[in-house]
Amino acid sequence: MKLMKKSSTRWTKKVIEDKIPFHNDYPRPHLRRELWLNLNGNWSFTITSINETYPKHFDRLIRVPFPVESYLSGIQVRVDSNMYLWYKLIFQIKSRSWYDGNHRQYRIMLHFDKVDYETVVYLNHYVVGSKHLGGYDPFSYDISPYFVNYQDNELVVRVWDPSNKWYQPRGKQLLDNKEANAIFYTPCSGIWGTVWLERVPHIHVDRLQFQTRLSSTKVILKYRIDLKSLEIASFDFISPKKNMSIYSEQNFNKQNKRLLHAKQKETLENNKTTYKNLDFKFKISIVQKDNKHLIDFISYKPNIEQEIAFSLKEINLWSPENPYLYDIHIDLYQKGTFIEHIYSYIGFRQISICSEKKKICLNSKPYFMFGVLDQGYWPDGLYRAPTDDAYRYDIEQIKNLGFNTIRKHMKSETSRWYYWCDVLGMLVWQDMPSGDSYEGYETALDAHQQFELLRDNRTNDLSMPSNTDKDLPINSSSPTTKTFESKIQFEYELKAMIDFLSFHPSIVIWVLFNEAWGQYDTIRLATWLQSYDQDRLINPVSGWHDRTGIGHIRDIHDYSKNILLPSFNDETRALVVGECGGLGLMISGWSYHVYSDRYLITYAFEQLLVNISSRLSAVIYTQLSDVENETNGIFTYNREEIKFSITHVKRVLKNDYSRLYQLKHLWNLTSIPYTNYTKLLLSKSFDLIVDHNSTYDKHFYFYVCYLYSQVNITIDHRHQMILNQTHKVKDYHYIPLPSTLLRDTIHQRHVLDIYVHYMSSFDDEKDKPLLYANRTYFDLNIAMLSA
Secondary structure (H helix, E strand, C coil): CCCCHHHCCCCHHHHHHCCCCCCCCCCCCCCECCCEEECCEEEEEEEEECCCCCCCCCCEEEEECCCCCCCCCCCCCCCCCCEEEEEEEEECCCCHHHCCCCCCCEEEEEEECCEECEEEEEECCEEEEEEEECCCCCEEEECHHHCCCCCCEEEEEEEECCHHHCCCECCCECCCCCCCCCCCECCCCEECCCEEEEEEECEEEEEEEEEEEECCCEEEEEEEEEEEECCCCCCCECCCCCCCCCCCHHHCCCCCCCCCCHHHCCCCCCCCCCCCCCCEEEEEEEECCCCCEEEEEEECCCCCCEEEEEEHHHCCCCCCCCCCCEEEEEEEEECCEEEEEEEEEECCCCEEECCCCCCEEECCEECCEEEEEECCCECCCECCCCCHHHHHHHHHHHHHHCCCEEEECCCCCCHHHHHHHHHHCCEEEEECCCECCCCCCCCCHHHHHHHHHHHCCCCCCCCCCHHHHCCCCCCCCCCCCCCHHHHHHHHHHHHHHHHHHCCCCCEEEEEEEECCCCCCCHHHHHHHHHHHCCCCEEEEEECCCCCCCCCCEEEEEECCCCCCCCCCCCCCCEEEEEEEECEEECCCCECCEEECCHHHHHHHHHHHHHCCCCCEEEEEEECCECECCECCCCECCCCCCECCCHHHHHHHHCCCCCCCCEEEEEEECCCCCEECCCEEEEEEEEECCCCCCCCCCEEEEEEEEEECEEEEEEECCCEEEEECCCCCCCCCEEEECCHHHHHCCCCCEEEEEEEEEECHHHCCHHHCCCCCCCCCEEEEEEEEEEC
């Protein structure tokens, strides 16, 4: 496989050389067993029409676990809703340790960390998993009845992924994205999480939950250990000639389907089996980093929340500054017989809203979150990071700059990413990936103009129409009303995400909806979520269509240079800016704000942070890295270059404003811009006088606007510049001058010879009614940036 530089990262080569990606990276680090087998690597692969049955041939190889569209998959093709993706792997297990004991006491589980989207699983031509729906939640099957010991087993996986051609939760994945300034990206189809086997007892530990509550003197640990019993299942033998149809609304069974409501009194569990009288016992040890045992205790109550208290003085609380994790060892017994051993960990931390001034508190103290938006895309793996080291690298680099929070935007990751946030100390806002429409379902039609203003954050204190505090569709007679089937799928995946990720102490905020994308029934869902997971804060609506008094957080999005906030404080919720910034360099792609070099972009970043209001509890900056054509990342897409001055970013994030960049305009060509010309010939001289102690870290720029013109400038009769980007930049902007041109000649007279002429080829007819009455416009200034 040839290495493509455009699609590569520093980890790409290692992935290509390794036989098994993520070979030794346990896929579920918060609930670990000794015996497991990684099935990643090269699988046979083919693509068929959805009208075809079981494929006759698997004619290609694909590298699992990378999306079909990615470079690292080895396939790199676009997938649409008319395709089936077929994977096949022949494998066997030779180790005797997998077969010790009674086969009815131990079962072999087949785990899929992530598959996008509808999945059917066959083992030796038996259907062991029928039509799992969901691109983000892990799922598993007991394959014991049809697994053949010591011999070859044929595993076949069929995937259907319609992306935005269906109502599935998909985040920012968009087919046929043709917009140059798009905020949507390449869809990611098929297997994109580790596929693995695990041997478990018939009754085994299935889920762990820990919650921390703090008082002035105590730490209360609420814990729950869930058991699961595997029934001996029977599966259908599927003839290769039989086609299993894709999911459709026509075969959707509404029976026993219900929407989520807080009054249902649900808890974080799916297992309904009662183990109360079956004589189970847990021996639990919580172990410090020095291997000393904090406590050893016994529990006899599976699947029931319990609690234990510690003195506050004896507990190391988890935080970004002190990401202290305790190891947990759990031994399961039944009637005195040892069943299994589980490895896990815990971070004691509490996230809450402070009672006064409604600020976010971490461990009962006000805590300001400086965060970055993370889309979770990579040039080589797209939705999947190339290696586990790549996961860790992103988190470490952002933390080294001084950020303490990552907002995982419009996707959820594999468990390994959250594990590194737990270990390294990074707070996480976790978005629910949007589904269905990128429009909302509950904005009243007569409020459209008001919400457009709200979206642009020019009238954040604008009153809302009275009917928008009810869960109403956009128009009761409109065909765009969100269907029951769509609601059921969104809520199933929402609950599945929370059930699986709620273990991680790093996750402190759930984000339900983003900018109205598919937004519906906000009050019902936010109220349910707030009662369902009481260990975290709820951000019901990040940006735009807020619902008054719902959740813990009022979230503003503002990409302007001067963030505007509501004119009043919320009585019950903390105020945050969930998206801002979007600063980029003038290289390629697009950004919300474009700058010509790393010094100016650093200055703009400093000014953004210096002017943050003390009313805020958090600011999330857009974004961690460039993504495809969107170039407003702190890092480039391949993570090789940081666009800012590192020392400046570190200082300002520590609230050290002692050496901020200062921008001064030193001289302008004329007090009134030149307009309505065909040609201009100018010769101007000026004295450059700078008040300074040294010439260190000074940068000079032309601050210029030239409409429909080409500008030729000669400086001091020797240095020439040609400005001809008016068709791309139709506003004032900075152009850097060579570092030594003016810096080494301050206190001297300089001469500018300027020739400006109208270029009809630059003149865009569609702009004529929108811009200036005069078709030509020229203004030139000289500015200096210094620290």
